Amino acid sequence: MTNSAKTGVGAGGGREADLIAGDIEEYLRRHKAKSLLRFITCGSVDDGKSSLIGRLLYESKMIFEDQFAVLKDDSKKVGTRGGEIDFALLVDGLAAEREQGITIDVAYRFFATEKRKFIVADTPGHEQYTRNMATGASTADLAVILIDARKGVLTQTRRHSYLAALLGIRRVVLAVNKMDLVGYSQEVFDKIEQDYREFARQIKLEAITCIPVSAVAGDNVTARSANTPWYRGPGLLEHLETVVLPDAAQGTAFRMPVQWVNRPNAEFRGFAGLIASGAVRPGDALRVLPSGRTSTVARVLTGEGEASAGVAGQSVTLTLTDEIDVSRGDVLCAAGAPPEVANQFEATVIWMHDEPLLQGRAYLLKIGTKTVTATVAPIKYRVNVNTLEHLAAKKLDLNDIGVVGLELSSAIVFEPYRDSRVLGGFILIDRLTNNTVGAGLLHFALRRSQNVHWQALDVNKRARAQLSHQKPCILWFTGLSGAGKSTIANLVEKQLHADGRQTYLLDGDNVRHGLNKDLGFTDEDRVENIRRVAEVARLMVDAGLIVMVSFISPFRSERRMARGLVDAGEFIEVYVDTPLQQAEARDAKGLYKKARRGELKNFTGIDSPYEAPEDPEIRVDTIQLAPEEAASRVIAYLREAGIIDVDLTWEI
Amino acid sequence: MSALDYLQRLEAESIYIFREVVAECEKPVMLYSVGKDSSVMLHLACKAFAPAKPPFPLLQIASGWDFREMLEFRDATAAKYGLELLVHTNEEGERAGVKPWTHGAAYSDIMLTQALRQALDKYGFDAAFGGGRRDEEKSRAKERVFSFRSVQHRWDPKNQRPELWSLYNARKNRGESIRVFPLSNWTELDVWQYIHLQQVPIVPLYLAKPRPVVRRDGRLIMVDDDRLPLSASDRVQTLSVRFRTLGCYPLTGATVSSADDVPGVIAEMLATKTSEREGRGVDKDGAASMEKRKQEGYF
Numbered sequence: 001m002t003n004s005a006k007t008g009v010g011a012g013g014g015r016e017a018d019l020i021a022g023d024i025e026e027y028l029r030r031h032k033a034k035s036l037l038r039f040i041t042c043g044s045v046d047d048g049k050s051s052l053i054g055r056l057l058y059e060s061k062m063i064f065e066d067q068f069a070v071l072k073d074d075s076k077k078v079g080t081r082g083g084e085i086d087f088a089l090l091v092d093g094l095a096a097e098r099e100q101g102i103t104i105d106v107a108y109r110f111f112a113t114e115k116r117k118f119i120v121a122d123t124p125g126h127e128q129y130t131r132n133m134a135t136g137a138s139t140a141d142l143a144v145i146l147i148d149a150r151k152g153v154l155t156q157t158r159r160h161s162y163l164a165a166l167l168g169i170r171r172v173v174l175a176v177n178k179m180d181l182v183g184y185s186q187e188v189f190d191k192i193e194q195d196y197r198e199f200a201r202q203i204k205l206e207a208i209t210c211i212p213v214s215a216v217a218g219d220n221v222t223a224r225s226a227n228t229p230w231y232r233g234p235g236l237l238e239h240l241e242t243v244v245l246p247d248a249a250q251g252t253a254f255r256m257p258v259q260w261v262n263r264p265n266a267e268f269r270g271f272a273g274l275i276a277s278g279a280v281r282p283g284d285a286l287r288v289l290p291s292g293r294t295s296t297v298a299r300v301l302t303g304e305g306e307a308s309a310g311v312a313g314q315s316v317t318l319t320l321t322d323e324i325d326v327s328r329g330d331v332l333c334a335a336g337a338p339p340e341v342a343n344q345f346e347a348t349v350i351w352m353h354d355e356p357l358l359q360g361r362a363y364l365l366k367i368g369t370k371t372v373t374a375t376v377a378p379i380k381y382r383v384n385v386n387t388l389e390h391l392a393a394k395k396l397d398l399n400d401i402g403v404v405g406l407e408l409s410s411a412i413v414f415e416p417y418r419d420s421r422v423l424g425g426f427i428l429i430d431r432l433t434n435n436t437v438g439a440g441l442l443h444f445a446l447r448r449s450q451n452v453h454w455q456a457l458d459v460n461k462r463a464r465a466q467l468s469h470q471k472p473c474i475l476w477f478t479g480l481s482g483a484g485k486s487t488i489a490n491l492v493e494k495q496l497h498a499d500g501r502q503t504y505l506l507d508g509d510n511v512r513h514g515l516n517k518d519l520g521f522t523d524e525d526r527v528e529n530i531r532r533v534a535e536v537a538r539l540m541v542d543a544g545l546i547v548m549v550s551f552i553s554p555f556r557s558e559r560r561m562a563r564g565l566v567d568a569g570e571f572i573e574v575y576v577d578t579p580l581q582q583a584e585a586r587d588a589k590g591l592y593k594k595a596r597r598g599e600l601k602n603f604t605g606i607d608s609p610y611e612a613p614e615d616p617e618i619r620v621d622t623i624q625l626a627p628e629e630a631a632s633r634v635i636a637y638l639r640e641a642g643i644i645d646v647d648l649t650w651e652i
Numbered sequence: 653m654s655a656l657d658y659l660q661r662l663e664a665e666s667i668y669i670f671r672e673v674v675a676e677c678e679k680p681v682m683l684y685s686v687g688k689d690s691s692v693m694l695h696l697a698c699k700a701f702a703p704a705k706p707p708f709p710l711l712q713i714a715s716g717w718d719f720r721e722m723l724e725f726r727d728a729t730a731a732k733y734g735l736e737l738l739v740h741t742n743e744e745g746e747r748a749g750v751k752p753w754t755h756g757a758a759y760s761d762i763m764l765t766q767a768l769r770q771a772l773d774k775y776g777f778d779a780a781f782g783g784g785r786r787d788e789e790k791s792r793a794k795e796r797v798f799s800f801r802s803v804q805h806r807w808d809p810k811n812q813r814p815e816l817w818s819l820y821n822a823r824k825n826r827g828e829s830i831r832v833f834p835l836s837n838w839t840e841l842d843v844w845q846y847i848h849l850q851q852v853p854i855v856p857l858y859l860a861k862p863r864p865v866v867r868r869d870g871r872l873i874m875v876d877d878d879r880l881p882l883s884a885s886d887r888v889q890t891l892s893v894r895f896r897t898l899g900c901y902p903l904t905g906a907t908v909s910s911a912d913d914v915p916g917v918i919a920e921m922l923a924t925k926t927s928e929r930e931g932r933g934v935d936k937d938g939a940a941s942m943e944k945r946k947q948e949g950y951f
Contacts (some may be wrong), residue, residue, distance in 0.1 A: 110787045315664040315671075
């Protein structure tokens with residue numbers, strides 16, 4: 001058997017091959033003991049990332065003959081190197097990438113040498129794919145940042161370095177590529193190194209190794225090159241093989257987010273999860289957060305049965321000595337060293353979606369195994385990644401990075417991201433599309449969340465409502481301008497008032513004269529407009545009133561947020577359904593005409609969208625129904641739903 | 653207790669993935685192809701939920717041209733683990749007489765891709781585990797662990813959800829689904845090494861044994877039953893062969909080998925100079941073919 005196709009490189013490459021042929025069991029033992037390094041490659045477009053990885057795979061003999069044959073063929077057909085072997089084609093996997101000659105998405109590659117195993121995330125250079133770079137960086141221990149020696153430090157170099165530092169990558173290799181195209185000039189290399197170190201200092205990247213390479217020619221990739229006699233450091237692969245890896249959180253206190261409660265029968269109740277940090281043994285005292293209850297570990301189970309301990313990184317199932325309430329999303333912690341619990345944070349957010357992040361809009365936040373609702377309030381600043389300047393912002397656009405305040409619907413267990421990727425990293429999910437729209441890092445709990453506690457009041461909603469013989473609720477009238485919302489709401493209120501009910505009508509136009517007079521009609525301001533009104537309506541429900549809200553409220557997302565503020569059954573969405581044509585024909589206030597003339601910007605239905613309710617409690621068609629009929633229909637609903645004429649023994 | 657080695661870390665990650673799906677999805681299923689990756693996946697699923705059984709059924713897409721030994725192994729495995737086994741075949745395709753050698757590339761589309769979509773729709777599964785690995789193929793290298801599919805089962809590679817840390821987003825609207833790949837970060841060697849260390853049962857077809865084969869387009873095709881058309885010039889010979897991957901027997905090339913145990917297979921694999929999928933007939937139509945098929949809903 002000759003040299004292996006899939007084994008190591010460099011000195012001793014033959015030894016593994018000999019073992020494979022002669023003593024496979026010994027080879028497997030040694031291979032299993034290798035450490036694993038996960039790294040990313042990033043840099044600007046055309047810096048040669050894909051070529052470098054292709055070269056690493058080729059040189060470490062990871063390319064099979066049939067793959068090489070396809071590569072040769074493809075290099076002739078679609079290569080960018082005039083028919084020469086184009087290593088980039090090994091990694092640019094998507095047809096669209098090959099056509100455009102660029103990398104779109106993160107590609108994960110695997111190779112191994114005698115010393116180590118590697119998983120490489122090859123991440124895209126174009127700014128529009130920054131989110132994919134963040135994806136690759138989130139699981140990496142080290143970043144290889146490429147620079148084109150002819151171009152030096154560019155915007156994307158800074159962006160990627162900043163992102164790498166932000167996501168907690170402490171080790172960086174600056175690979176100054178295309179040295180062959182600058183005559184292997186030490187002067188060029190030194191200048192770039194100096195520039196980069198200056199920037200790196202500002203973002204607190206410390207462990208930096210600079211290596212002059214040529215991915216295409218192979219200089220200093222796997223072996224040190226004779227073309228750079230002035231360079232005394234290691235070749236790239238040598239460095240990757242020997243760089244010291246970070247600890248796997250073994251020394252720190254025990255934490256395990258509960259993923260799943262395992263209850264195959266009445267006798268067994270186990271809590272399954274992956275240990276985020278520390279270790280756990282039978283007899284250890286644990287605290288369940290956020291509830292704060294304590295118990296003791298009875299058994300530690302792995303897939304192979306009972307174990308004497310579980311360690312960081314391991315998936316286990318724990319049983320406790322007490323029957324206490326534990327569910328998915330809770331965190332089991334060392335009783336003596338519990339982490340903090342809070343619901344307001346300062347965090348950095350990386351926005352990853354075409355639709356901007358808006359202040360006041362609610363998103364789902366997933367952290368560990370817990371999902372809660374989160375509202376961004378306020379956006380403190382946006383970071384200019386080039387200058388590191390802090391810029392004022394009311395929204396974050398695609399690829400923006402900002403520092404924000406976060407308010408969560410319930411308290412979560414957390415640790416600052418720099419201490420724990422598991423308990424400090426989160427994603428944001430859009431509640432309608434379910435897309436992952438952002439990612440973020442928790443820095444610290446805001447003091448107001450630690451000090452401002454809910455004041456439990458003795459006179460509560462129920463007591464107040466009983467006094468007024470009604471069940472409080474919000475009647476939320478939504479529809480286009482001129483649909484007749486206020487007319488109908490007004491009629492409903494008159495009827496309720498005549499029946500002796502306690503009511504209040506919050507009208508969009510009126511509120512904009514006072515509480516919301518500082519707000520305009522941009523998307524961000526519309527979100528804030530609705531947030532304030534929803535909060536006021538909630539207080540009024542708490543006061544025991546039947547509240548009518550008559551607002552265009554064009555976005556589903558905010559109506560859903562308002563619905564979430566009150567208890568089930570207390571939010572009644574009334575869709576005043578009028579076709580745009582009809583509303584425009586009425587045009588009582590002359591606003592449509594103005595909007596059509598362009599004098600009124602962001603007018604709903606004209607140049608700003610209206611998202612109709614999908615499943616409103618009440619829909620009134622104003623072509624079919626006169627306003628009085630529509631009002632009677634609303635009253636009838638209230639009667640059926642037990643809001644008025646209620647049995648006074650109702651429970652909240 | 654010392655830190656975990658990389659294989660233990662891979663195992664822990666896969667178990668974590670299984671549990672996330674079960675905790676967040678309504679109706680998961682495991683695509684069980686009977687191959688070695690499926691064997692490892694099932695082994696990991698059993699560990700993830702022990703002492704309970706994996707709380708989902710197995711689904712096999714039977715093309716009608718599976719190796720007989722695979723079907724025997726499939727039934728025995730489901731019985732041993734006490735798991736529900738669902739088998740689905742595209743009956744329209746079968747009625748239309750679609751055979752591996754009659755319809756070219758359309759064969760796998762009809763009998764595998766379309767059959768899979770039919771089965772997922774029929775049972776209303778919202779998450780399906782597959783044994784795909786990122787080291788297998790270039791477009792797989794770019795796929796997320798939780799890979800979102802539209803109502804039409806399409807994969808949109810240009811618009812994948814960002815997937816950071818181990819925070820998997822399993823949320824979806826009605827009719828949409830996700831494919832989940834617990835072995836995403838495993839390599840072929842990792843899978844074999846795990847099979848070796850954990851003594852994971854695999855179909856004997858992976859180990860060398862004298863088997864009747866015939867040479868077709870440069871590949872050795874096993875004569876698994878009498879349906880394989882043979883011409884007068886075809887010479888059936890008995891050779892010691894094994895298979896690196898398993899699919900429909902008329903499309904799966906055998907490798908001449910003497911490796912009759914797992915370490916032997918690993919030694920041969922490490923010394924070989926062709927990649928794993930080379931033995932599969934379906935992948936040969938252009939480098940972008942896998943991506944295209946994945947977009948259409950192939951696993």
